[in-house]
Amino acid sequence: MEVEARVYVAVPESFREGRSILAWALKNVANNAKVFITHVHIPPQMIPILGTMFPASQVSEKEVIAYRRVEKAKVLKKLNEYLPTCEKLKTSAMKLVIEMDDIGRGLEELIVQHRITKLVMGAAEDAKYHREMRAPTSRTAIRVMQNAYPTCKIWFVCKGNLIYVREAREAPPPPPISSSVRNLSPLMSLQPQRIGSPGQNSSMQRSVSAAAGYQQGDPWDDVLPRRPQSSEAASWSASDDIASNSGSSSLARDEQSEVGSVLLPSVHESDSEENQYSSPRHGVEDTRVDADICKKYGELLSEIEKLRKEVLEESHKCRNAQKDFISERQKVKAAMKQTKEIEEALAKEKQENELLTTQRDELNEQVQRADELNLELERRISSSDRAAKELEDTLTASRYLLNSLQADFDQVKRERDEAVREAHELRSRRDQMSSEFSLLELNQATQDFSDSLKIGEGGYGAVYRGFLRNTAVAIKKLHSDSMRGASEFHQEVSILSRVRHPNLVTLIGACLEGWALVYEFLPNGSLEDRLIRANNTPPLSWQTRIRIIGEICTALIFLHTNKPHPIVHGDLKPANILLDANFVSKLGDFGVSRFLIRSNTTTSTTTTLYRTAHPCGTFAYMDPEYITKGELTPKSDVYSFGIIILRLLTGKPPLAITREVEKALEGRNLDSIIDTSAGEWPFVQANQLAHLGVRCAELSRRRRPDLVGEVWRVIQPMMNVASLSASPSFRSGSDGNSMPSYFICPIFQEVMRDPHIAADGFTYEAEAIRGWIESGHDTSPMTNQKLLRLELIPNHTLRSSIQEWRQQHHHHQS
Structure with missing residues (x-):
């Protein structure tokens, strides 16, 4: 008889996860x-009772069986989702389910029970698929591959791709026939059938009667007894053909399909077979053998009948348990519904109580406030007479104050009118100071702007030396065809005609016809010329450089604090700093300068910034935030001032000078970059200037110091030291009474009054060396080496010598 072709596909409960395998x-x-x-x-190990999960071991067996039966029905219903896929391909399909605590062991049991020869299952989860996968990776697949009965061929699939095929092999030698016969009854007892019509039962009976024989072509025939062909599961199962139900069986039908019974062969078939074995053709010996076989077969049938009755009884118990479970579940649902209604009623009552409590508290608060207001009203009523009298007195005083304020107002108004009049007079005088020249005068003064008299040239014009009205002047002629030149002309006239300062270039007059500005002539040229030693001019001394730094600082402070509107120079660089005959510095070139409007919503020292989409100036000296954001503020001048300080200290070009000085400070080798052509810089002053210049040239304007509060406090003492050091009379009296150099404090550069010896062996003014240490320094101001200790020792001997010298010096002067 030809074996029916069957393919078993192991799938998970979720169709989405198992559809690629099918x-x-x-x-x-x-x-x-x-x-x-x-x-x-x-099977689930946790059983829900009244909304709470309990372990199966703590719940009655009846409730466990009932709950698990419901879960089985849900699984069967979920598996119906696979059937339409088979129906689309016109493939006959049935469901086969086994209940087991381990999936791998369950598949192994199914292979044995149903003598499976073709099995398709997953190699791993689809999410873990990769192109290099050549073998199963899940623990279940590996176990089945290694332990499943060898006569079964297994295809392992992942994400619709074949990963591995375990080929079928020969089975081990078959067990003895007697053993197979003995094992037939328990194997059959594992095969509950679906209860059907009498015709179906007779068909099933015939299939059971064939279980004692073997069919050809089945590789399991040499290993296990043949099972009835109509059996569809080795545990609880439901097998629904697509043609009959199309995957639409209800939950009740699935539950009913789990209940079955073992069908035994009919008496007639048994008698027929017995008659065949007792044929007279076999003789007496055959008759004895047939009698033994019939006896054993009868015993087997009796055992099967007994097992069938047990299965029927168990099935009946299951149905009763299911009915009890449904009844109990309905009672539980009713109880839960009633409990829910009670809980909702309690919650509503609780909410109402809370609302009433809140309203009561609010009423109590209102009553308390009403009592307080009543007391306050009584107090006010009791004091109303006194208040009325006080108001009358206040009214009288107010009238007197009003008259007084009116008199003060009249006085202030008179003073304001006087101030306005004086301001007009000052403006008239200032306007008279700046004369207007004709182009003819300027041509005569510069020999028609001869190149031989040109002393400088910029991007918007040239500067000429001239002699005008018996005065040496500098004339800057701007390009008339340049809108930028015209803008600079008006801006510079507007600023320099309003401000005067010793360290600002003096504007003598202007010529609108020739777009020219007339300044005082400064014979020593620009600071840039002196730094690069143009025309082989001698270098500036360190004393002169410190004085220039101080002068530029005072000029910037004057501009930034100008009233009513602060002024930002915007193009501060050595080329725009001019030197007179005594090397006094004066700041010029205000073409890109701007007035700032002081903010009324902030402090008196805060000003608004000037915004532009086209920043102007010299790149190496320009504020980085002005370049990137177009925001010009007083701190933009501070940045440029910092670069100028570092140039005067080192004599190096402006580009990357800040980083170079920072590296020298970090490596404590500042001496390596100091401009030695300026003379022997005092270490303290040089170190202070280096730190000050780096701070002023910070990239962020918020981190730059304030000129008045921080910078000037450092520079002013330096200027005093520089002026004393540059004065020859400071070191000796007029009568030639010389002062020893060791009387001078290395830091203050003044004669010491309270000399103290530090750990480096040098003697300092006590106030100076203490300030040095307290500011965070732990190195020597003279050697830059680390101080081994910070204690100071009074130098009484030197102090006595200084006092004696002072007395003698005072006596000689008197």
Whole structure:
């Protein structure tokens, strides 16, 4: 008899996760074979009772069985989702489910029970698929591959791709026939059948009667006894053909399909077989053998009948348990519904109580406030007479104050009118100071702007030396065809005609016809010329450089604090700093300068910034935030001032000078970059200037110091030291009474009054060396080496010598 072709496809409960496995099997293995949707169901170990989960061991067996039966029905219903896929491909399909605590062990049991020869299952989760996968990776797949009965061929699939095929092998030698016969009854007892019509039962009976024989072509025939062909599961199962139900069986039908019974062969068939074995053709010996076989077969039938009755009884118990479970579940649902209604009523009552409590508290507060207001009103009423009298007195005083304020107002108004009049007079005088020259005068003064008299040239014009009205002047002629030149002309006239300062270039007059400005002539040129030693001019001394730094600082402070509107220079660089005959510095070139409007919403020292989309100036000296954001503020001048300080200290070009000085400070080798052509810089002053210049040239304007509060406090003492050091009379009296150099404090550069010896061996003024240490320094101001200790020792001997010298010096002067 030809064996029916069957393919078993092991799938998970979720169709979304198992559809790729079934699709591959239908496409590659089915080949008109009957497909069994195979699933291993793990029984739940936690049982819900009244909304709470309990372990199965703590719940009655009746409740466990009832709950698990409901879960089985849900699984069968979920598996119906696989059937439409088979129906689309016109493939006959049934469901096969086994209940087992381990999926791998369940598949192994199914292979044995149903003598499976073709099985398709997953190699891993689809999410873990990769192109290099050549073998199963899940623990279940590996276990089945290693332990499943060898006569079964297994295809392992992942994400619709074949990963590995375990080929079928020969089975071990078959057990003895007697053993097979003895094992037939328990194997059959594992095969509950679906209860059907009498015709179906007779068909099933015939299939059971054939269980004692073997069919040809089945590789299991030499290993296990043949099972009835109509059996569809080795545990609880439901097998629904697509043609009969199309995957639409209800939950009740699935539950009913789990209840079955073992069908035994009919008496007639048994008698028929017995008659065949007792044929007279076999003789007496054959008759004895047949009698033994019939006896054993009868015993087997009796055992099967007994088992069938037990199965029927168990089935009846299960149905009763199911009915009890449904009844109990309905009672529980009713109780839960009633409990929920009670809880909702309690919650509503609680909410109402809370609302009443809140309203009561609010009423109590209102009553308390009303009492307080009543007391306050009584107090006010009791004091109303006194208040009325006080108001009358206040009214009298107010009238007197009003008259007084009116008199003060009249006085202030008179003073304001006087101030306005004086301001007009000052403006008239100032306007008279700046004369207007004709182009003819300027041509005569510069020999028609001869190149031989040109002393400088910029991007918007040239500067000429001239002699005008018996005065040496400098004339800057701007390009008339340049809108920028015209803008600079008006801006510079507007600023320099309003401000006067010793360290600002003096504007003598202007010529609108020739777009020219007339300044005082400064014979020593620009600071840039002196730094690069143009025309072989001698270098500036360190004393002169410190004085220039101080002068530029005072000029910037004057501009930034100008009233009513502060002024930002915007193009501060050595080329725009001019030197007179005594090397006094004066700041010029205000073409890109701007007035700032002081903010009324902030402090008196805060000013608004000037914004522009086209920043102007010299790149190496320009504020980085002005370049990137177009925001010009007083701190932009501070940045440029910092670069100028570092140039005067080192004599190096402006580009990257800040980083170079920072590296020298970090490496404590500042001496390596100081401009030695300026003379022997005092270490303290040089170190202070280096730190000050780096701070002023910070990239962020918020981190730059304030000129008045921080910078000037450092520079002013330096200027005093520089002026004393540059004065020859400071070191000796007019009568030639010389002062020893060791009387001078290395830091203050003044004669010491309270000399103290530091750990480096040098003597300092006590106030100076203490300030040095307290400011965070732990190195010597003279050697830059680390101080081994910070204690100071009074130098009484030197102090006595200084006092004696002072007395003698005072005596000689008197």
